Amino acid sequence: MDSALKIGIAGLGTVGAALAATLAERADYLAELCGRRIEVTAVSARDRNRRRGVDLSASEWFDDPVKLAREAEIDVFVELIGGDDDPAHAAVRTALARGCHVVTANKALLARHGVELARIAEENGVILNFEAAVAGGIPAVKVMRESLTGNRVRRVFGILNGTCNYILTTMEREGISFDECLAEAQRLGYAEADPTFDIGGHDTAHKLAILTSLAFGTEIAADDIYLEGIENISIEDIRAAADLGYRIKLLGVAQRTDTGIEQRVHPTMVPVSSEIAQVDGVTNAVAVEADVLGELMLSGPGAGGEATASAVMGDIADIAKSRPGAQRVPALGTPADRLAPYERARMRSHEGGYFIRLSVEDKAGVFASIAARMAENGISLESIVQRSRDHTVRARPQTVVLVTHATMEAAVRKAVAAITSEGYVLGTAQVIRIERPIVD
Structure with missing residues (x-):
């Protein structure tokens, strides 16, 4: 020996x-x-x-x-x-x-x-x-660094933060607010006293930056990641997603495009039928799409x-x-x-489109105005639904949920800004991407 x-x-x-x-x-x-x-x-x-x-x-x-x-x-x-x-x-x-x-x-x-x-x-x-x-505990690095040698990776994404996944899972299962779930996560030791690094998406971004370098042979670029956390996800979003057949997950996504490498961290709606939608609690998951291997997902304990x-x-x-x-x-x-210098791609269209939730005044012409602003920006709508807590009372704020077909990030943001400028939107519009899962 x-x-x-x-x-x-x-x-x-x-x-x-x-x-x-x-x-x-x-x-x-x-x-x-x-x-x-x-x-x-x-x-x-x-x-x-x-x-x-x-x-x-x-x-x-x-x-x-x-x-x-x-x-x-x-x-x-x-x-x-x-x-x-x-x-x-x-x-x-x-x-x-x-x-x-x-x-x-x-x-x-x-x-x-x-x-x-x-x-x-x-x-x-x-x-x-x-x-x-x-x-x-998931052997994601070994898989990316060694097992996929010879493959050309097209996309890698995952649920990379157990705290966020626990909060989103609990909100759906128990029907309680983000703040209540966060307090429970802190009590159980899943979230820090200052949870900003987790719920703001920064922890996920660090992990995604490492995966991106492994996947695409580029220099690590943690500062070049589009970043949104889960702080603004409401129970209304969770319920609307469920009604549409989706779950909300905080995903880190990196993919190769014709303009460079796109990296983003943000809440995402994934179909309930997809494997990644079934990753609950503090469990993590890493999914890879490569030319030779095809599609692969690894899941398991992500912390502790x-x-x-x-x-x-x-x-x-x-x-x-x-x-x-x-x-x-x-x-x-x-x-x-x-290692190649990192070239940041522009945010582009992706399969599945966007979920948009608006709280609006209950008055005539609102639906027509929303549809018109979307059309002006070249956005095709898959559905537009009005959700009201009490249909018997007029002048109450109404919730309008839109689901778009594949479109550009800039077009969505421009359309939402135009709708907001009309004066009938109450509060801030919620925009969540709908991601095509790697593994169905």
């Missing part, structure tokens, strides 16, 4: 502690599987005295993760600190530069510095693995200590199985110096 693979873990929160415990509990099994033992020999965290449910007394302690990365006698540096800046960035750079393999679960770090870190890893002949950074630790452990095991001199798979699938 080869000499032990020595691991240094920076960050001993839920994931780090779960990883250390699992590596200890399954030491013999992993040794047999990988052909060498895996030993945690160095650790770093903010509080030495905190109880973590795992014995780390045999590991050297470092108060500074950068010092651990620079000085510890390790083969693999595992970064579980979080954040896109120092100390996580400095520690990972240091470890790669000295010739240590790195495993990280830090999507924010990769979204901002992924190309730079991939280049350093390649220059030093070491591995940079990050399965846990995208969709938790055990799911993330499982993905990190898989990355470590891959390194343990590798041998010096073996061909390294580039961190982003394509060598860093061959």
Whole structure:
């Protein structure tokens, strides 16, 4: 059996502690599987005295993760600190530069510095693995980076944030408001005290940026993503979608177009009959459309200590199985110096069209005006429905729901602006895209 693979873990929160415990509990099994033992020999965290449910007394302690990365006698540096800046960035750079393999679960770090870190890893002949950074326990990175080699990916999309998926699922099942669902998610620990990063779509955008680079061989471009969160999704939207045979999901979508790569994160209506519509609760899903493979969807636990630790452990095991001199798979699938500059495509038409909900004054001519503004912008309507809570009382606000055929984003926004300028729209119009599912 080869000499032990020595691991240094920076960050001993839920994931780090779960990883250390699992590596200890399954030491013999992993040794047999990988052909060498895996030993945690160095650790770093903010509080030495905190109880973590795992014995780390045999590991050297470092108060500074950068010092651990620079000085510890390790083969693999595992970064579980979080954040896109120092100390996580400095520690990972240091470890790669000295010739240590790195495993990280830090999507924010990769979204901002992924190309730079991939280049350093390649220059030093070491591995940079990050399965846990995208969709938790789902092996999406390995599939995109290795299993789809030879395929030309046309589109990748997914449900990449469990908090948002839990909220939207609960709103539909229990018929309660967004605010009530968010409060429940916070009580259960699915949402942070400040949930902005999740519900605003930023977490999904970081993961999508990484998937986009893997799928299309481009530089990571997290700042070039059209972004909408779920804060404005109402129970009325959920009910209207259900009546039309749809569910609302927050999707990250990346696709190749004739003008570049389109990346977008936004609430989306998907047919109830589609597989992605069945992904409920905190579960994540990643779907891919490629020329040779066709259509594929992966789903499973997207967050939590055990799911993330499982993905990190898989990355470590891959390194343990590798041998010096073996061909390294580039961190982003394509060598860093061959990644194409990201070219942002204009938002374009897509199959399925748009859902538009308007609250309007109850007066004559409103329907005709709405239809006319749509026609003026070249938008074909699949349906236009009036929904009223009380048809017996006049002068109450009425809800008008429109479903369009495939059209341009700019045309929809221009038509909605024209309708709003007429003066009979109350509040803000709701516009949600209807996405053609990859897997029916």
